[in-house]
Amino acid sequence: MRQLRTFYIRTYGCQMNELDSEVITGMLERRGLIEVDDELQADLLIFNTCSVRDLAERKVLGKLGQLHRARPDRPVIGITGCMASVKKEKLLEKFPFLDFVLGTNDIHLLSEVVTQVLQGQRVAQTAETFSHELEYDLAKRKDSIKASVSIIRGCNKHCTYCIVPYSRGKEVSRPPKEIIDECKRLVDGGYKEITLLGQNVNSYGKDADWNIHFHDLLGEIDKVVGHCRVRFLTSHPVDITENLMMAIRDLDSVCECVHFPLQAGSNRILQKMHRMYTKEEYREKVHLLKMHVPDIALGTDIIVGFPSETEEEFLETLTAMEEFAYSFGFIFAYSPRKGTPASRWVDDVPKEVKEERLHTLLSLLDQLSQKEASHLMGSTCEVLVESMSAKNEKMVKGRTRTWKQVVFKGDSSLIGTLQNVRIVGSSNQTLMGHMFHDPPL
Ligand code: 5AD
Ligand code: SF4
Numbered sequence: 001m002r003q004l005r006t007f008y009i010r011t012y013g014c015q016m017n018e019l020d021s022e023v024i025t026g027m028l029e030r031r032g033l034i035e036v037d038d039e040l041q042a043d044l045l046i047f048n049t050c051s052v053r054d055l056a057e058r059k060v061l062g063k064l065g066q067l068h069r070a071r072p073d074r075p076v077i078g079i080t081g082c083m084a085s086v087k088k089e090k091l092l093e094k095f096p097f098l099d100f101v102l103g104t105n106d107i108h109l110l111s112e113v114v115t116q117v118l119q120g121q122r123v124a125q126t127a128e129t130f131s132h133e134l135e136y137d138l139a140k141r142k143d144s145i146k147a148s149v150s151i152i153r154g155c156n157k158h159c160t161y162c163i164v165p166y167s168r169g170k171e172v173s174r175p176p177k178e179i180i181d182e183c184k185r186l187v188d189g190g191y192k193e194i195t196l197l198g199q200n201v202n203s204y205g206k207d208a209d210w211n212i213h214f215h216d217l218l219g220e221i222d223k224v225v226g227h228c229r230v231r232f233l234t235s236h237p238v239d240i241t242e243n244l245m246m247a248i249r250d251l252d253s254v255c256e257c258v259h260f261p262l263q264a265g266s267n268r269i270l271q272k273m274h275r276m277y278t279k280e281e282y283r284e285k286v287h288l289l290k291m292h293v294p295d296i297a298l299g300t301d302i303i304v305g306f307p308s309e310t311e312e313e314f315l316e317t318l319t320a321m322e323e324f325a326y327s328f329g330f331i332f333a334y335s336p337r338k339g340t341p342a343s344r345w346v347d348d349v350p351k352e353v354k355e356e357r358l359h360t361l362l363s364l365l366d367q368l369s370q371k372e373a374s375h376l377m378g379s380t381c382e383v384l385v386e387s388m389s390a391k392n393e394k395m396v397k398g399r400t401r402t403w404k405q406v407v408f409k410g411d412s413s414l415i416g417t418l419q420n421v422r423i424v425g426s427s428n429q430t431l432m433g434h435m436f437h438d439p440p441l
Contacts, residue, residue, distance in 0.1 A: 013048075017048050023136060044075060051167050078101070078117075081103075100122065105168070129170055154170045157200060160272065161306065179221070187226060192227075218251055237277050258289065259301075265313075266309070273306060331358050376431065380420050382401055383408075406432070406433045408421050
């Protein structure tokens with residue numbers, strides 16, 4: 001049987017995929033393989049893919065073609081992740097040099113699949129629903145300060161544009177004890193910030209009979225993490241509860257920051273997207289949230305150019321973004337995903353119009369950031385120092401509890417510490433600060 005000594009892994013897409021790649025890395029290292037960062041040298045190549053937008057898929061397909069030409073020595077090549085779940089064995093048919101396809105819900109089978117490939121088989125494994133067999137504790141963490149912890153996989157929401165319910169399947173919550181134990185291990189291992197991950201964290205526990213809701217889970221996590229910060233991603237506006245808002249207010253570890261995607265500002269488009277809320281209902285949740293947590297930072301995702309979106313409807317999105325004064329946002333041009341309801345509607349907003357709308361919203365985000373920065377001027381923020389600044393070797397950078405990036409003078413001994421920083425300026429999305437010498441508690 002052929003021997004594999006080294007592997008290369010490339011990750012596309014969201015933080016969930018980044019975490020899955022860390023677990024894959026741990027699984028392969030347990031098997032004795034060594035990670036290398038050169039795709040031209042490795043014996044095994046893994047592409048952990050994303051299907052959310054067309055561009056992400058095209059990048060992987062282009063890469064595969066290019067590597068086939070660059071590697072006549074025929075390494076083992078596998079595709080994992082969302083594109084594997086969606087395209088399944090069709091990928092093996094399309095790419096005769098591809099050895100395996102392993103969906104997001106089958107990653108735990110990786111080692112067996114690699115063995116089958118070494119025995120001469122080509123394998124496609126793509127289960128619809130996640131089982132609890134993935135050994136998260138194998139994750140080989142890339143960062144020594146911040147770590148992600150998966151709490152729920154899949155999504156039951158079925159927004160009409162979104163491939164996730166098809167690629168990741170239905171919601172499966174991870175048992176609370178596993179999550180709490182993992183958080184505790186991370187804190188004992190010196191981590192200073194934990195991000196709880198799920199397509200919709202607010203659905204946590206609904207698929208199980210533990211009678212633990214997301215806010216209860218946060219409460220349990222808060223008891224074991226000490227001064228470690230806790231964040232979470234992503235919240236569907238329909239499911240965010242007042243109990244969760246109060247948990248953000250009351251639990252010291254939980255950062256005052258919510259990723260709360262609006263997607264569109266027009267009720268007609270929201271309905272076509274099957275988002276299950278109107279702009280007015282969204283506004284009510286924002287008001288309630290701000291009432292409970294006045295210093296909350298709100299983030300959003302927006303899709304421009306959804307089928308049939310008119311200029312007026314786009315302008316409603318623009319106005320809504322101004323009104324909700326987002327602190328951060330991710331703006332996407334709509335791209336039809338095969339198999340989703342929206343893909344059956346005409347993709348009638350021209351590419352140039354989508355681009356123009358996208359740029360308009362990106363510049364609005366910049367303006368909102370500048371406004372926020374001017375409000376913060378002179379105030380003091382708690383910053384978790386994450387690394388040296390890439391641009392200046394005498395500066396460090398980190399983030400506030402509200403996820404604002406701050407750069408200030410300091411050396412590498414500060415990395416991993418919490419510092420009180422006075423905000424003295426800003427440039428683009430970054431705040432500039434001066435350190436106070438007493439660290440916060
Ligand atoms: N086209 C463009 N953006 C999309 N998103 C999801 N599906 C699509 C699509 N088909 C965006 C949504 C979601 C984010 C992760 O990606 O805004 O919140
Ligand atoms: Fe996709 Fe909607 Fe689920 Fe988010 S809530 S993953 S956008 S289906």
